[in-house]
Amino acid sequence: MASKDTQISMSVVRRLPRYYRFLYDLKENGVVRISSRELAERMGLTASQIRQDLNCFGEFGQQGYGYLVEQLYEELYHILGMDRLTPAIILGAGNLGHALINHMNFAGKGVRLDGIFDDAPTLIGKTIHDITVQSTDALETFCTNHSPKLAILCIPKEAAPRLVERLVACGVKAFWNFSHYDIAMHHQDVLVENVHLGDSLMALSYLINQEK
Amino acid sequence: MASKDTQISMSVVRRLPRYYRFLYDLKENGVVRISSRELAERMGLTASQIRQDLNCFGEFGQQGYGYLVEQLYEELYHILGMDRLTPAIILGAGNLGHALINHMNFAGKGVRLDGIFDDAPTLIGKTIHDITVQSTDALETFCTNHSPKLAILCIPKEAAPRLVERLVACGVKAFWNFSHYDIAMHHQDVLVENVHLGDSLMALSYLINQEK
Numbered sequence: 001m002a003s004k005d006t007q008i009s010m011s012v013v014r015r016l017p018r019y020y021r022f023l024y025d026l027k028e029n030g031v032v033r034i035s036s037r038e039l040a041e042r043m044g045l046t047a048s049q050i051r052q053d054l055n056c057f058g059e060f061g062q063q064g065y066g067y068l069v070e071q072l073y074e075e076l077y078h079i080l081g082m083d084r085l086t087p088a089i090i091l092g093a094g095n096l097g098h099a100l101i102n103h104m105n106f107a108g109k110g111v112r113l114d115g116i117f118d119d120a121p122t123l124i125g126k127t128i129h130d131i132t133v134q135s136t137d138a139l140e141t142f143c144t145n146h147s148p149k150l151a152i153l154c155i156p157k158e159a160a161p162r163l164v165e166r167l168v169a170c171g172v173k174a175f176w177n178f179s180h181y182d183i184a185m186h187h188q189d190v191l192v193e194n195v196h197l198g199d200s201l202m203a204l205s206y207l208i209n210q211e212k
Numbered sequence: 213m214a215s216k217d218t219q220i221s222m223s224v225v226r227r228l229p230r231y232y233r234f235l236y237d238l239k240e241n242g243v244v245r246i247s248s249r250e251l252a253e254r255m256g257l258t259a260s261q262i263r264q265d266l267n268c269f270g271e272f273g274q275q276g277y278g279y280l281v282e283q284l285y286e287e288l289y290h291i292l293g294m295d296r297l298t299p300a301i302i303l304g305a306g307n308l309g310h311a312l313i314n315h316m317n318f319a320g321k322g323v324r325l326d327g328i329f330d331d332a333p334t335l336i337g338k339t340i341h342d343i344t345v346q347s348t349d350a351l352e353t354f355c356t357n358h359s360p361k362l363a364i365l366c367i368p369k370e371a372a373p374r375l376v377e378r379l380v381a382c383g384v385k386a387f388w389n390f391s392h393y394d395i396a397m398h399h400q401d402v403l404v405e406n407v408h409l410g411d412s413l414m415a416l417s418y419l420i421n422q423e424k
Contacts (some may be wrong), residue, residue: 013418017411023394026250044396081421095311100409102307108419109410149420174420176413180233184256191423193416197312197407198321199229201388204405205322206225208361208386209271209293211403 086139304366
């Protein structure tokens with residue numbers, strides 16, 4: 001993923017959701033305060049890395065006192081923009097699209113799912129999580145009315161180029177891309193987060209074979 | 213993910229599947245030879261990084277001549293261990309498990325899916341991709357007979373601790389973990405690759421908000 005306007009390094013941005021998750025768990029477990037050393041141990045980082053990361057966003061915690069869990073959680077909530085839901089649509093309501101719609105807590109990730117699109121006649125008109133699946137023929141009209149900023153692509157690679165072009169023309173600025181189509185190569189001025197599940201499994205296969 | 217016996221750095225391991233994907237596409241498009249400079253441009257890396265990465269595994273390519281696409285692809289195929297399929301099982305045949313079983317080309321990622329387990333009475337006995345879903349009660353017997361080395365966890369976090377313990381006792385050495393349960397904290401001597409799709413979406417939300 002490439003940020004156009006990088007103040008904070010991408011590796012820090014990538015760690016933010018992990019901090020947020022760990023702090024949420026601590027909060028839920030009734031932990032009020034935690035030292036950077038203890039947080040570091042739990043997260044498999046170093047205490048100085050944690051202090052450095054969080055210093056990018058302001059002054060948190062006190063020397064010898066640690067972080068107030070709930071306060072830091074709230075700060076990260078705002079830093080991550082969880083209070084400003086980005087309007088989004090999903091393209092593709094097959095198994096993967098379905099799994100995301102059913103299991104992903106979109107609102108908890110700063111996203112509001114407004115529309116679902118698919119071209120399969122068996123899916124058009126069906127309702128998933130209170131949203132009716134529409135044909136992609138309705139995409140332009142929908143975008144004019146609802147201005148989605150994020151498109152989640154759960155479509156085959158072959159279908160992606162034409163759809164992405166239409167979405168960019170409609171003002172979509174960001175893609176969460178499961179399609180394996182290289183969006184960034186063809187559209188430089190949008191944000192793209194690629195999810196290559198296969199790469200993750202393949203790296204694990206490699207390591208398993210190294211152990212043998 | 214942590215490797216117990218790291219000769220090659222994890223960041224190189226993480227890039228290997230990408231090289232493999234790009235070379236596959238080049239091969240499919242009839243490209244016979246490619247310079248490290250051109251490959252670098254396509255992949256958004258530098259030519260020297262590519263040479264450095266590939267040098268970890270031997271001598272590939274020739275100065276001023278570039279890489280033979282098919283040959284390098286074949287080499288990566290062997291390096292990644294795609295010729296030695298790791299026996300695996302999936303725990304959880306809900307939407308996510310289903311999506312993975314239907315869409316993931318396991319054999320193409322070095323994995324052979326041998327069993328599917330779920331505790332939902334509506335799923336037990338169903339056949340997905342020629343594999344019959346079994347109750348987790350059958351886990352120990354199955355592991356004795358089939359010795360799976362990898363478990364893919366598509367189960368809720370709450371169900372994970374007990375199941376992981378049973379799987380480790382059965383000789384499972386690696387986990388592809390969608391469950392958000394922190395396996396590595398409780399079992400130090402297994403390989404764990406966590407997939408946190410929510411972190412990926414949250415990082416994207418952050419960047420979208422930076423653009424506003």
